[in-house]
Amino acid sequence: MGLKLAFKEIEDIEEKDGGALDLLKRRLLGVAAVVLFFFAVIILRLWMLQITNGSEYETRAYSNRVRIRDIAAPRGHLLDRQGREIVTNRPSFNVVLIQEDSNDVGDVLKRLAPVLKMDISELWEKIRDASGTPRYLPVRLKEDIDWQTLAYLESHNHEFSGIRTEVQPVRVYHYDDLAANVIGYLGAISKKEMAEADSEIYSGQEIIGKRGIERLREADLRGEKGQNFTEVDAKGFEQTQLKAVEPLPGREIRLTLDNDLQQIAESYMAAGDKSGAVVVMEVNTGRLLVAASAPSIHIEEFIGGISKNAWQALLDNSRHPLLNKVVQATYPPGSTYKMVTALAGLSKGVIDENTTFFCPGQISFGNRTYRCWKKGGHGTVNLQRAIGESCDVFFYQVGMRVGVDTLAEYAQKLGLGKKTGAEMEFEKEGLTPTRKWKQKYRKAKWQDGETLSVAIGQGFNIVTPLQMCVMTSAIANGGKAYRPKIVEQVTDPEGKVIENFTPELLSEVPGVEKFLKIIRSGMEDVVQGKRGTARNVAIEGLRIGGKTGTAQVVRLAQYKGLKDENIPYEYRDHAWFTCYAPAENPEIAVTVMVEHGLHGGSGAGPIARAVLAHYFTNKMDPGKVDKAVPVVPEQPEEGGE
């Protein structure tokens, strides 16, 4: 009402030819326009902030006042086949800095350094390393602090603005380095891994599996992190707890490994300062009871991140401790390949159990002479004896008759030359050479003489210890190559079984049991025969079928004829021993590869023997098994091939 009157009055002024006062008052209309203009601008701005962008600012106000802190989920435990804990967790306390909440980082760090017994420059370095990450995310200053430090920081937390302690479960290794190369280790998620990871799950601060089962089963083991919602004021002091979502622990994985057997295998390898691998597999299922690689990594070095020097030392080590030699190293199979040649010969009808060849110690083929390892020759041998005494000439003859492609075909059917698909990383394929392969990759025609080398497991042939064990199992079980598996069972925190072991067939050679029977009788002679090459493996009360093998390392002329101990380590031959037991009804296959171990029987045999003895001590009538095999290894004895 008043306003209306007022404007009417201004109009009146304009109509009258008023005095100076009226002229002045007339300008009030313009003034009112200016005031109303600003009113409109302010209301419009208010609309923009509160209506148009209201929800966005609401979110920002929420994230201002609500701090969401992740609660790390305890990682799933790893057990052996009997449920014994190999890897579990314990809580560790880390000191972190939340930069956003600190009013004076420099001052806080200066006072914190002596408490943590660290140098201030180290602390600054950690903060520099974290540059680029949001300021509300914690920067880890020190991990796994002791109880006194924790108690001090908790009781003085108001003196250190922005400093918090966070609980993080860390791994506990109950058997030290047991199966370390298979189980693997953890480490802080890298920027590269973060780029590939699901940002819903990983925030960039996590510790994740870097190698082995820890990496391959990350999804099972990690669990789901929990979240703590607290209301904070502008200085970052927590006011009230709003809600908390408890973390969901990771799934428990029961492995097929047997701690006792694994320990025996590893300690025998370690005691002889041996490099190589030991694999024990159930012949009728593919369960891996032992998967040992020597030398092993030391898992303690990896907790909290391995130092650069330690890592470089591992890389430089000529024994390659970082390799899981069960699948990541390949060797010529040597004489262990003779079973493949035998099966090919029997299946193709080239030989039967009565076929004999005369071994004079060597044969000539083309313009070359191919020697048997026994200079004087084996005389007239049939297949059983040829395997038992590992006669090379016999298998030259068989190989020559079946040809390299047939050898490769049977090798593949028994599990060689292709990945087994066991849950181990960077598995090597190995190689079962064929004519086609040589033409394609070596750009050369196959020489028939090369077939002879292949027939006794030399030449282009290479296999992994795991493939060798699969092959041995297949020979023992009637021709079935099972996929080696290491996970027995996965259970979630409520105890629900997520995954159970089931045998899986890789390939099968059907209708060869009658041939394998002949081959196995030869393998039994290897251990139990009078002239067997691994008589030292024999255990009273247990029939074992096995085969020794020597994988030639580059033989330089200058080392020929030298006594074993005079050959430099790196030029000594690799030693294989692969076997199964009990011969009557095979249960397990044991494969031992000792790098530069010289002879299969002496170099690799004792380790297999110790494993078998322990396994069957528990399985069979105790009285029948030779208890003399010590769990703690002794120096290997001499044996001959």
Add this chain to the structure above:
Amino acid sequence: MIRIDRRLFEHFDMILFLLIFLVCAMAFFNLYSASFPPKGPGMPPYMRQGYFFLISFTAFVFIISFDYQELHFWNYPFYGLITILLVLAFIFGHSAGGAQRWINLGFFKLQPSEPAKLMLVITLASYYSRKEIVEGYTLKDLVVPIILTAIPFGLILLQPDLGTAMMLAVIFVSMTLFVKLRVSTFLTLGGVAMGLIGVAWVKVLKPYQKQRIQTFLNPEGDPMGNGYQILQSKIAVGSGGRFGKGYMEGTQGHLHFLPERHTDFAFSVWGEEWGFFGSAIFISLYFLLLIWGLVVALHARDRFGVLLAFGVVSLIFWQAAINLLMVMGLLPVVGIPLPLFSYGGSSLLTTMLGLGILMNVRMRRFHSSMARD
């Protein structure tokens, strides 16, 4: 000297008074929330402001009791007193934020730059009403007002309090433009002002002041540093949404994300808790008060009355506009309170005295015979 006329009560403007009362009531309620949770010992800000309301209301009653024509005379001692206080503040002043602004009177810390704004309004109104030039003022006519403005302006700038000094300049420009300048004078003065601003940027502005202006231009660039205040204020107001978070429920304010939440950023607290509707109601009332002030000017019985009413309105209007645009992120952070709404005794007292003058002009609009005896 004071003759109480019954007609005075008849002409007491209930609308003006009601508008003032409503804005003050909102301010008080808002301050209660803005000063929660209480910080440290002593009287919480809303209580202190409550006492300031009473003091200011007394001053309001005092100033309507005599005819505003008396201000032609009282203007001189008032001007002298304020100038002395400004000098004292500069010499003995209580330092805050790098500036010497307050004189400690024991029970009350007086900020003389606040009443200086009102003093300038009265002084210029008095001068321009006595020296009336219909065809527009020339540069020569402006020498006296420029000097009268320059003295307090310089003293305040020296404190240094750029925001308040700027307010004096704005009041001078508003009132001078309102009484009409010659075009040539306008152009000359405009040119000189531009030059002075240029010089000021290079020579006079402190680094923190430049920083504030630069931060304003890109507040998101440094959200934890100088852009923090603007950003947090925008978040507070914006997160209020349509209907607000509810009285005493503002998280930005109560968890201290808002800086200066009971002084310069008091409106952010209101915006957060009452939302768009509550804010629109408050701003509408506030601008209605200003428009009503212009109505008072329109009905004033003489040139002095018009100029006084206009001056008081422009004094409140510019501060309110700058403060509101600042808290909503449209202007850089300058220490300008929202009159009546922000905590601060000096500002409240000055504003209520100004509104008292407005009421005075309103009540005496028909009393042409009651000019000075």
